Amino acid sequence: MKYKDIIREMTLEEKASLMSGKDFWQSQNIDRLGIPSMFLADGPHGVRKQAAAADHLGLNESIPATCFPTAATVANSWNVELVEKMGKYLGKEAVAQKVNVLLGPGINMKRNPLCGRNFEYYSEDPYLAGKMAAGLIRGIQFNGISACVKHFAVNNQEERRMVIDTIVDERTLREIYLTAFEIAVKEGKTKTVMSSYNMLNGTHTNENMHLMRDILRDEWGFDGVVVTDWGGNNDRVAGLLAGNELEMPTTDGETDKEIVEAIKSGKIQEEVLDECVDRLLDLIFTTEKIFEKPHIDFDTKEHHQMAQKVAEESIILLKNEGNILPLKKDAKVAVIGDFAEEARYQGAGSSIVNPTILNHTLDCLDESGIKAIGYEPGFERYGKKNKKKIDKACELASRADVVLLYIGLDEVTEAEGVDRENMKIPKNQVELLHAIYEVNRNIVVVLSCGSAVEMPWIDRVKGLVHGYLSGQAGAKAVLNVLTGKVNPSGKLAESYPIRYEDTPSFHHFPGKEVSVEYREGPYIGYRYYDTANVPVLFPFGYGLSYTTFAYADLKVSRKGVTFNITNTGNHAGSEIAQLYVGCKSEAIFRPKKELKGFKKVYLQPGETKEVTISFDDKTFRYFNVKTNQWEIEDAEYEIMIGASSVDIRLNGNLHVEGTAAPVPYEKEKLPSYYSGKVSNVSLEEFEHLIGRKVPDPNWDRSKPLGYNDTIAQCQYxxxxxARFAFHLIKFAHWFLRKIGKRSTANLIIMSVYHMPFRGISRMTGGMINMPMLDGLLMIVNGHFFKGLNYFLKQRKLMLKEKSSLTRETDAVKEM
Structure with missing residues (x-):
């Protein structure tokens, strides 16, 4: 231990006090020992430090900071060096605002397109997500503070996220859902990891010894700090045993007492607490050093320019029929769509950033050089029909050579705490598009959203530029792409299915009651579509350019591949070359191909560059559930170089010697997995895969409600x-949606409807303690007067104890 001397001077109570927050965003301090508080702030794509009232939902405004493009956007750049540079800018702003730990990046897999938080996550591919995350972490931590990779792990839905039990087989867990975290820990060297809310195979993640001890600590060698997601602690002592140092936010000392009592009773050894304290002190002291230097503000204009650069490299050109783009200089352009006037540039929830500067399309038009003949909003932002707006938009469109149509998803559709209801663009926007098509066929759609959408209207547009959620400078970046000042170079970090029903997790998302079953196994995203031969609208890794590229001269060696790329067009541009590997053996089921490397290359017209992509420890491995470790299958491997997952330009073969591990599966019992056709796997076959019976996914309505049951279950x-309260909540949600207050309606679902009862205690900062919660549960379970009496009695005891503690503290100060 690094801090034995300090720990030796601490009382048991002081050690325990460090294990939970001082308030909503700060860790506890111990002044007599020179231990300061740390400040933790949200920050996946911008620092969100709240100066006034603190909340975790993005309700209260934060100190202005640069709003960079979200993770879903940045992933489309496939540029690790760029994201590392962005991380340096983020870290610099965090230092300027005296933030010790920046809570990001988020690297959960995009298992399903409807996950409400997909805009905060990089990809459906763990290798790409891990590499991008490692780059951001290195950039942030270059400044001396800590990044915090989240949410560890298998947190892939927002509905019932605090209690849902994720049922997944060990191989899928390792290969798909943990690989990005492994890269973030080993290559990014993140100092902090945030545990997720959910359970994993029956145990809360921050109490899961296999996840937290066996894998994170022992296998990956992580020696940093694990912090809970806010209100994510279930059993504090079990969490401590698993190596979870910091519980956030404060519980006003309630869980500290649980730790003290557990040590005094011998339930856990004090050495376990000392280890946790040592790791936490290391994080506090190492991140605090940077604040000893003179305070330096950041240059808002320089950082805004960086945000624009990141956005420009992340924008994707998805369609360019007849080379309608870049726009001709003399073209008369109609600008239509509410998002052109009021940019859609970030998601909703805890990642909301208060931008230092904010570009809107209409404000940047003159500078762009576009010859705009007018603007019409065309639609109501939040879905309400308005025929007058459509008529006005059509009149303007009829006079234009080209229509720039700004459409997408609104802020309350993509939000933390709620999953999307469908994959569709709002109906009123689609109706507008069809109406414009009748008067002008030259439509270029500028799409703004942070996750995949269906596009049954794609044949009615000639151009499609996807900006995703491109941050505060995104509007100007998009205009630079439209006019050709910037040659688009982004490629999709996720697949776009033709319809939602085509997704492999369609039948098992989200988990509605007790659990969610990952029956598709390792076949998510392109791993499924390419293996099962399911056609998609746009494949993983796809993106167009204003120039063209040719691939040639593939050479495969034991160490990696080299090949040439030539810019065969008339414009300078960047190409993202992708390395895929497929195993030709049929002994162990696998996806047809998996991403194992990538390189972004900038080329002048006519220029050729040799590209090298090296193999690494993840290129040929698979996780063997019999040996419980990573193995290599002795087989012939197909080495593929592609411009996307389906556009393979070069092929080669390599025989790789294996580790002689036993085949872990009985092929005849897993036909769906060996074929890759996993869209509707039977319960029996899934149980063969995981090697045990699957728990009942439904609530047991005969039992009384407890700590981990949700407010929604009050209906039973x-x-x-309690039943009356449930129906009142349901009515309030319905009514708020009806009158257009969708953001507030979302808040009810997120912070009330799906909140477990323990969350009432964990998220109120000690206002309601667990004994008081016991009283509330008595009321819920049919003992109204007994429960109310118990609740009031416990509240009185709590207030008396706090008053006594305050007097003791004051007496010590006077001495």
């Missing part, structure tokens, strides 16, 4: 008061 409560 024995207590009439």
């Amino acid at each position: 409560a024995k207590g009439g008061f």
Whole structure:
């Protein structure tokens, strides 16, 4: 231990006090020992430090900071060096705002397109997500503070996220859902990891010894700090045993007492607490050093320019029929769509950034050089029909050579805490598009959203530029692409299915009650579509350019591949070359191909460059559930170089010697997995895969409600008061949506409807403690007066104890 001397001077109570927050965003301090508080702030794509009232939902405005493009956007750049540079800018702003730990990046897999938080995550591919995350972490931590990779792990839905039990087989867990975290820990060297809310195979993640001890600590060698997601602690002592140092936010000392009592009773050894304290002190002291230097503000204009650069490299050209783009200089352009006037540039929830500067398309038109003949909003932002707006937009469109149509998803459709209802663009926007098509066929759609959408209207547009959620400088970046000042070079970091029903997790997303079953196994995204031969709208890794590229001269060696790329067009541009590997053996089921490397190359017209992509420890491995370790299958491997997952330009073969591990599966019992056709796997076959019975996914409605049951389950409560409260909440949600207050309606679902009862205690900063919660549960379970009496009695005891503690503290200060 690094801090034995300090720990030796601490009382048991002081050690325990460091294990939970001082308030909503700060860790506890111990002044007599020179231990300061740390400040933790949200920050996947911008620092969100709240100066006034603190919340975790993005409700209260934060100190202005640069809003960079979201992770879903940046991933489309496939540029690790760029994202590392962006991380340096983020870290610099965090230092300027005296933030010790920046809570990002988020690297959960995009298992399903409807996950409400997909805009905060990089990709459906763990290798790409891990590499991008490692780059961002290195950039942030270059400044001396800590990044915090999240949410560890298998947190892939927002509905019931605090209690849902994720049922997944060990191989899929390792290969798909943990690989990005492994890269973030080993290559990014993140100092902090945030545990997720959910359970994993029956155990809360921050209490899961296999996840937290066996894998994170022992296998990956992580020696940093694990912090809970806010309100994510279930059993504090079990969490401590698993190596979870910091619980956030404060519980006003309640869980600190649980730790003290557990040590005094011998339930856990004090040495376990000392280890956790040592790791936490290391994070506090190492990140605090940077604040000893003179305070330096950041240059807002320089950082804004960096945000624009990141956006420009991340924008994707998805369609360019008849080379309608870049726009001709003399073209008369109609600008239509509410998002052109009021940019859609970030998601909603805890990642909301208060931008230092904010570009809107209409404000940047003159500078762009586009000859705009007018603007019409065309649609109501939040879905309400408005025929007058459509008529006005069509009149303007009829006079234009080209229509720039700005459409997408609104802020309340993509938000933390709620999953999307469908994959569609709002109906009123689609109706507008069809109406414009009748008067002008030269439509270029500028799409703004952070996750995949269906596009049944794609044949009605000639151009499609996808900006994703491109941050505060995104509007100007898009205009630079439209006019050709910037040659688009982004490529999709996720697949776009033709329809939602085509997705492999369609039948098992989200988990509605107790659990969610990952029956598709390792076949998510392109791994499924390419293996099962399911056609997609746009494949993983796809993106167009204003120039063309030719691939040639593939050479495959034991160390990696080399090949040439030539810019065969008339414009300078960047190409993203992708290395895929497929195993030709049929002994162990695998996806047809998997991404194992990539390189972004900038080329002048006519220029040729040799590209080298090296193999690494992840190129040929698979996780063997019999040996419980990574193995290599002795086989012939196909080495593929592609411009996307389906556009393979070069092929080669390589025989790789294996590790002689036993075949872990009985092929005849897993036909779906060996074929890759996993869209509707039977329960029996899934149980063969995981090697055990699957728990009942439905609530047991005969049992009384407890700590981990949600407010939503009050609909089955024995207590009439609880059932009435449930129906009141449901009505409030319906009514708020009806009157257009969708953001507030979302908040009810996120912070009330799907909140477990323990969350009432964990998220109120000690205002309601667990004994008081016991009283509330008595009321819920049909004992109204007994429960109310118990609740009031416990509240009185809590206030008395706090008053006594305050007097003791004041007496110590006077001495």
